[in-house]
Amino acid sequence: MKFSVLLLGLCLAFPLLAQDSQDSNFLIARDAFRAGDRNKLERASSQLGNHELLPYVENYRLRMYMDQGDSAALRGFFERYEKSYVVEKLRADWIRWLGKRSTWNEVEREYAKMLAPEPDIICYSQQARLFRGDRSVFDEAEKLWLTMLEAPEACRTVFDALIIGQRLSGEDVWARVHRQLEANRPAQAKTTLAYLPDNEAPDSKSLDNALNNAMSYLVRQPANWYASRAGRELAVIAIQRIASNDPQAAADQLEKIKARLNEPERQWAWSQIALQGAKRHSEEAITWYANAGKTALSDEGHQWKVRAALRALEWGGVRDAILAMPPTLAALPEWIYWLGRAHKAGGRTSEADTLFEKIAGQANFYGNLADEELGRTVMPPPRALPPTxxxxxxxxxxxxxxxxxxxxxxxxxxxxxxxxxxxxxxxxxxxxxxxxxxxxxxxxxxxxxxxxxxxxxxxxxxxxFLAPYGEQVRPAAQNQSLDDAWVYGLMRQESRFITGAKSNVGASGLMQLMPATAKWVAKKIGLRDYNHGRVNDTEINVLLGTSYMRLVMENLDNHPVLASAAYNAGPGRAKKWRAARPLEGAIYAETIPFSETRDYVKKVMSNAVYYSALFNGKPDSLKTRLGTVGGRTADAMKDADLP
Missing domain, CATH: 1.10.1240.20 (Lytic transglycosylase, superhelical linker domain)
Incomplete structure (x- = not known):
């Protein structure tokens, strides 16, 4: 018995990534597929044996012969590897092939077996149903109209059917245009405007001017610009474009023309100014949201309305803005938590505690905060038994x-x-x-x-909360007088401990260092003979990363929330996002304008709490770590010699 257990342990200790003798044949087959060389693919395939990736090579062969429309061969492959990822992707491409040829019966048959269809595949299915007269498709397609802002070609056919079937009005077209412009998708907005009748659509030159030269367009409008819906819409589109750069300038322009606008047009323009103002932490954002009245807000608009009230500590406004959210949005942990805080600020502690209970115990930023509001500590749950x-x-x-x-x-x-x-x-x-x-x-x-x-x-x-590379990370953190739980919390979020990780903007290694930052830190700490080719070396990467963390901390009041924001978005932005007065750390984090940085800071800080508990065997406090972010001062805003 003891021998069997020991043998099992030895087997499990060895990695499963040992090289397979057939790996080279797989790579040959893959390269042959990419080059379109059928003969080479067939030869490599015949030599592959029972390699784990044989299904992918079969998939390559079927893709190369797909134009022959051999449905029997495809169905055989689907049956052999049903529910696998390779089948899901090949079946999707087969549906695309069938849909482009209007083979609707087969589209429906294959679609029924899809497990996670992509948007265009959903629309091919809807086209198939329309072909057989299933008008219930219209109800589903109407829901996509406002949410699918970049519609694949297959979905445009469905949207065309909505127009032909008189299921969409001019109001619906303009509503979609508004959402697309708010999401900064002007090209898609132009496509949507093509659904308007010719006598209702703005001319293309005026539209381009409103989009690309907004201030000039407003100044040079014809005298009767407000006589048509298109003219008024172009004016509010120009206001929206100005707001994306300067909300106050947009507000000033809107004040000049608001009497010429209908109420819905005027309110939408105010909502766009309010959204951009809230992102810039403008104190006027709350007033601008009030001017927007009951105009329909996007999910982003709803959330920034709450954040504007949070930033101003107007708890009644926080409560009202969350209660006005769509139910699916209001059910997110952050808005459950902040609604609880709003109730608590208003003395409604029982309602607050009920809300905190909904998310307490969740292993995330707001689950941690809810636990602490209820007087509980944050600790990892009991460890599950090891796998048998x-x-x-x-x-x-x-x-x-x-x-x-x-x-x-x-x-x-x-x-x-x-x-x-x-x-x-x-x-x-x-x-x-x-x-x-x-x-x-x-x-x-x-x-x-x-x-x-x-x-x-x-x-x-x-x-x-794995903590690899302890021999490099722990000493480096100690040398920089950094909390190792925070260092690990940041690394977990940056790279998930992939030493060769590289972001789409060029950040590298465990601590995701940008080339210029790494070079600057290396010079700052006197690291000789440094070149960027060494940045993925674990010891060098950790040395440079922790050194930068220390420099950022020293420049930002030794506050880990500010330093975390700075590590992701730069020290200048972290300073700029401070309020004029001291601000609760959780509110600072929630009102960070960049969604990536906002999510990053929350996760880094929550990660640090769990790492601390695991390292030290005792609870930690997220609220204590978040603390209070000091107000913006002249000294605090001085430029530092930090990249």
Missing amino acids: AAEQKAARDNPGIRRALAFFRLDMRTEAVKEWNWSLRGMEDRELLAVADIAKRNQIWDRAINTADRTKTEHDYTLR
Whole structure:
């Protein structure tokens, strides 16, 4: 018995990423597919044996012959690998092929087996239903009209049917244009305007001027610009474009022309000025939102209305703005928490506690804060039992996980992550923990964390909050007098501990250092012979990253919330986002204008609480860590020698 347990332990200790002798044949097949070389693909395929990625090579072959319309071969492949990621993607492409040829019966048959259809696939299905006279499609398509701001070609056909079927009015067209412009999609807005009758649509030259030369357009409008709906809409579009750069200037312009506008047009313009003002922390934003009246707000508009009231500590306004949100939006943890805080500020503690209970215990920023509002401490839950031998074997034998591991082995990370994530669909907690453990054993840290993050009742926070590279990170943090829990919390958010991680803007390594920042820090600390080729070296990356964290902390009142915001968006912005008076750290975080940075700061700070609890074996306080962000002062706003 002891021998069997020892043998199992030895087997599990070895990584599953050992090189396969057929890997080279797979790569040859992949390259042949990319080059369109059918003969080379066939030769490589015949030599692949039972390689884990054989389904992908079969997929390559079927894609190369798809134009022949061999549905029998495709269906055979679908049956062999049903519910796999490779089938989902190939079936989607087959539906696209069928849809472009109006083979609607087959579209419907294949669509019924899709597990997570993409938007254009949904629209091909709707086209198929329209073909057989199913008018219930219109109800579904109307919901997409306002939410799908960049419609794929397949969806435009469905939208055309809405117009032909007189299910959309001119009001609906303008409402969609407004949403698209708010989301800064002018090209899509132009496409939408084509749905208006010719006698109601603005001329293209005037539209371009309103979009691209807004102030000039307003000054040079014809005398009777307000006589038509199109003329008035172009005026408020110009106001909206001005607001995106200067809300106060837009407000001044709106005051000059508001008497010529209808109330809905005027209110929408005020809502756009208010939205941009709230993002810039303008004290006028609350007044501008009030001027917007009952105009329909986008989800972003609703949320910034709350943030404007939060920033001003107007708790009644916070409450009213959240209660006016669509139910699905108001049900998000942040708005449950802030509604609870608004009730608490108004002395309605029982209603507040009821709301806090809804999100208490959740392992996120607002779940942590809700726990503390209820007088509870934040600690990781009891650790689940380790995966059994049977659970480990099932995880190792999972075909999707094996395919993902093969992709990792071949350094095809994008394909590996897609296959891995797809394979987690429908897994129970015990399965997730076993798969997360496999990722940890293979040092695929990001998949271990993300997989363990999915458990519902059985948890292992040592997997959720992995702390690799301790020999490099702990001493570096100590040398910089930094809290190692905060350092790990930031690294977890930056790179999920992928040493070779590179962002789309060029940040590199564990601590995601931009080239200019890394070079500046290296010079600042006297690191000789540094070149950017060394930035992904773990020790160098951690040294530079922690050194920068210390410099940022010193420049920002040694406040981790400000420093976290600065690490992501730059010290200048972190300073600019301060209020004129001291501000609760949670409110500062919630009112950060950049959605990426806002989410980042919340997660870094919550991560730090869990790392602290795991490292020290005792609860930590998120509220204490958030503290109070000092008010903006002349000294605080001085430029520092920081990139």
